Amino acid sequence: MPGTRQLDTPRTPSRAPGVAAAMSALVLAVLLASLDSTIVSTALPRIAEDLRGFDNIAWVSAAYLLASTAVTPLWGKLGDMFGRKRLYLLSTGLFLIASVACGLAQDLPQLIGARVLQGVGGGGMIVLTFALVGDIVSPAERGRYQGMFGSVYGVASIVGPLLGGVFTDQLSWRWAFLINLPIGVVTLVIAGRVLPAATRRTAARIDYLGALLLAAIATGIVLVTSFGQRWGWGSPSIVGLIVATVVLAVLVVPVERRAAAPILPVTMLTSRTVVFSSLIGFAANAAMFSVLLYLPTYLQVVHGVSATLSGVHMLPLVLGLVVSQSLAGRWSVRVERLRLILVTGMALNVAGLLLLGTLGAGTGTVALSAYFLVAGVGMGMVPMVVLTAVQNSVPAQDIGAASAVVTFARSIGAAFGVAIFGSLLTSDFAHRLHGLPVTGGFDPARPDTIAVLPSAVRHAALEAFARATGTGFLWLVPLVVAGTLLAFFLAPHRDTAKDAPVGSPLAQGNGERAPVA
Structure with a gap:
């Protein structure tokens, strides 16, 4: 194709027999960590009832998010300094021990403490997984493999609440945590056998x-x-x-x-690729997690579907996300395409939010499916391509720290987007209810209580909630537009000599030895 060049990096490392096994372990780890932030949501009411902690139940989710976000930069830098494999195994083991502690907790303080420990392990699993891709996959193919992880996030956001509901209703909420154990053990066994061991150590102080x-x-x-x-x-x-x-x-x-040996090398704060990519990831995740969290609520409240059926309705979104993740990863093998993919993905995010901004109580299934598909395609094209752009712009010894910066920004973006959306939704819903005769057991902070309203008022309340949800999506548009503009000015570059995986001929040419598992 005129005007582009194919990267002259070897494909051999990515085709080695151990790569498929290594990627399976990494995908399982991302599945565990991402599921754990969603599977608990539907179990929270039962947990609060069993452990008598309604007043502080929000800390069960917040503790995990807080801990996993806080430790991300540290895990990334320690992986650069001491080798990612051993720290990956350590963080996974910590996550599993904490999962058992969560499942056996006898009161809310015990559960919250275990969730903090679980977040520490989960944060390490995520950032080290992303960084390990840089060790085992050539730069030309990182986008394709990173795309798998983005798809896992999308699937986990839909499957997690469903599994949490099934475990809570059919078994016990404790299984929302204990299910991690068998999957995690398999992950540890595979990872211990096939992940590359570090050959470089540093004596620098932490x-x-x-x-x-x-x-x-x-x-x-x-x-x-x-x-x-x-x-x-x-x-x-x-x-x-x-x-x-x-x-x-x-x-x-x-x-x-x-x-x-700074946790956050200052050179990264002066790198346009790292800074712009982190801001783009922040904006994209703010939109993505708002959509993934509040669309099921809209479906269940406004359209009266069950939690399971809301997941079925969301399938077009998941399909768009999975397919676009895969295609974006394959297209990003050419460095010049990274900016085009990000601009296109962010623009589709804007289009998806604008479509979702038209939601009403009478929006039909066909229209919803079309809106969800557009939103899913946009969401799928951005997150892992951002990470690939950053990894391919820094020296190999900084891949962990760079991955941590982007992961940190995306985590903060998700928390920011969900919080702002929730606040806007609540205030706009209350404003639209003004003048309606809503009394009895109705609580504006709990839209599911709309069902107790008289039929004459119920439809107006449902329309108010639907319109408030749409307005929330519209308020996210300026943030995503800003991210789109940043994508235009992103200048991803790739230094194949510095950024080849440590087992490749290019890395060996730099004086690095091939790793051993």
Whole structure:
């Protein structure tokens, strides 16, 4: 094709017999970590009832998100310093031990503590999985393999709540955690046998201060986004957290400049590819997780379908996401296509949000399926291509840290998008209800209670909720448009000599030895 060039990197490493087995272990790990952030959602009411903790039940989800986000930069840097395989096995083992502790918890404090530990392990599993792809797959094929992980996220977002409901109703909510054990053991066995072992070590001191600052920043952001609406956006607690987080963010740069082995190398903050890709990932994840979380709620409340059927209705979205992930990964083997894929994906995200912004109580199944398909295709084209662009722009020794930066930004984007969407949905719904005779057992904070309203009022309330949901999607459009504009100015590049997988001839030409499993 005129104007493009095929990367001159060898394909042999990606076709080695062990690559398929290694990727299967990594995919299972991503499935475990991503499922664990969704499978618990439908089990929360039963957990609150059994453990008598309704007032603090939100911490069951927030604890996992907070811990997994906070430790992401540290896991990424430690993997660069000491080898990713052993840390990957450690984080997976920690995740499984914590899963058992969650399943055996006898009260809410025990469960929340176990969820923190589980988040620490899960955060390591995710970022090290993404970084390990850089060790076992050539740069030309990273996009294709990274696409698998994005598809897993989409499937987990739909399957997770369904499994959580089945376990809660048919067995026990404890199985939402215990199911991780058999899958995780298989993952550990495969990973221990086939993942490449590190051949390079560093004697540099760990940047404890940088790690503490980044963890504190992540904690502040997650707490603000998770509890801003509950505590009040103008409350002293939230305002104080925002101020403290901003101050810590300002302190990070001078601290990391002085560190011998910084958790967040300052050079990454000056890399246009890393910074723009992280911001694009932030915007894309804010939209994606808002769609994945609130569309099932819309279907169940407005159209009256069960949790299982809402998953069936979401199949066009999942299909679009899975197919576009796969195709985007294959297309991104040419470095010049990365920007085109990201611009196209973000533009389709905008189109999907605009279509979802027209949702009403009377929107039909055919129209919904079309809207979901467009949104799914857009969501699938962005996340892993962003990660590939960043990995291919940094030296091999910084792949872990770079992967952690993007993963961190995407996690914060997801928390931010869901929090802002939830706040906008609640306020707009309450505004649209003004003047309606809604009394009795109806609670505006629980849209499922619309069913108790008299039929004369119920339809108007359902229309109000549907329109409020659509408005929430429209409010995300400016953020995604900004991400689209950034994609136009993204200049991904690839240094094949520095960025080849450690087992490839290019890496060996740089003086690195081929890894052994």
